[in-house]
Amino acid sequence: MxxxxxxxxxxxxxxxxxxxxxxxxxxxxxxxxxxxxxxxxxxxxxxxxxxxxxxxxxxxxxxxxxxxxxxxxxxRHVRRIEALAAVAPLFEGVEVGLDVDPAVFEGATVVEATPHAPTDPLDAVADVVGTATHVSVYTGRFLSRHARLYHDRIMEAGTTGAFVTTERVIERLAASRPVDTRDAVASGRVAIRRTNRDEPLTVVLAETPDGPEVGLVVYRGGAARGFVGNDDPAATRWARALHERLWAAGTPFDPI
CATH class of the missing domain: 1.10.10.10 (Winged helix-like DNA-binding domain superfamily/Winged helix DNA-binding domain)
Structure with missing residues (x-):
């Protein structure tokens, strides 16, 4: 029929x-x-x-x-399906509980880690953060390289930041970079909140002179599988709303 x-x-x-x-x-x-x-x-x-x-x-x-x-x-529906297919390898074997707007993937820059270039996704995050005047970050994973990146931007370039992360990440941060963490918070340019939401993702909303940009890193285990970057207004609205929800539900952390 x-x-x-x-x-x-x-x-x-x-x-x-x-x-x-x-x-x-x-x-x-x-x-x-x-x-x-x-x-x-x-x-x-x-x-x-x-x-x-x-x-x-x-x-x-x-x-x-x-x-x-x-x-x-x-x-547009077809374009979104094609965009989702392009990022599907990043999510193989990865369980994500967040509701991610498909707009994050449509027209996005996708950087996949490879055996010959395992740090390319992290380099892509550095590019996003490199010109940011403010970053709103959720992360469920700790990477020393990212911690150093944010510290340098905050202490040397005057970038401000609002970070929502898990107790596990906070413990790693306090153990590996206690002085940097105290200095960053004491500067008044950084605020940190704890969340029970433990996702294999980092979501960065960077406010740049050219406008907001979202960067999403997908992890499997402790390694970054790939990066998705987008400055589409629908993608950045999703990232902003996500961070606001997690921030409102989080509890303040003060290392001092």
Whole structure:
């Protein structure tokens, strides 16, 4: 039985809908544009008209506003699926409990660790943080290299930071860099909060002169599997909202 749902009609009659998107046209013109027969165009127009995505005008058939939006929405859906497929290797064997907005991955820069370049994801984080005036960070993993990076930016470049992390990371930080941690907090440019949320991720929202940018690092075990970077407004809004929720639920940490 043929699926008559609007989504199924769009998928089934995509060629005709794209041909209509080029401008109003007759049935014959649409058949030429789509490279299909007149009978196929007739059936496509009938189905698309039934769901309200096509209308007939004196200039020819044209898509309605919902029809144009349906086409662009379908194309965006495909782009998102392709973007998710591109980052899928980073999440193999990794359990993530956070709700991550797909916008984080759409149009993103993806840097995967390889045996020959295991630190490339960490270099990508350094690039994001390198021009930041403020960083909002959640991390469930401790890396000495990241700790040094943030300390140098805070103490030498005047970057400010709000960090939400787990008790385990705080213990590692206090044990390995106690003086740096005390100095950073004492400077007034850093605040740290504990969270019980233990995820194999680091999420950095960097405020830069060019605007906000989000960097996400995925870990498997203690190693960084890859980096995803994006400055799309939807991606940075997600990172900001995530940090605000975790910050509000966290408890203050004072190493002094």
């Amino acid at each position: 043929t699926d008559e749902s609007p989504a199924a009609v769009v998928d089934r009659r995509l060629d005709t809908l794209r041909a209509l998107d080029e401008g109003a046209a007759s049935r014959a013109t649409l058949a030429d544009r789509a490279g299909v027969s007149r009978s196929t165009v007739d059936r496509a127009l009938r189905e698309l008209s039934t769901v309200g995505f096509v209308t007939s005008t004196p200039a020819g058939y044209r898509p309605t506003l919902p029809g144009r939006l349906a086409l662009s929405g379908r194309d």
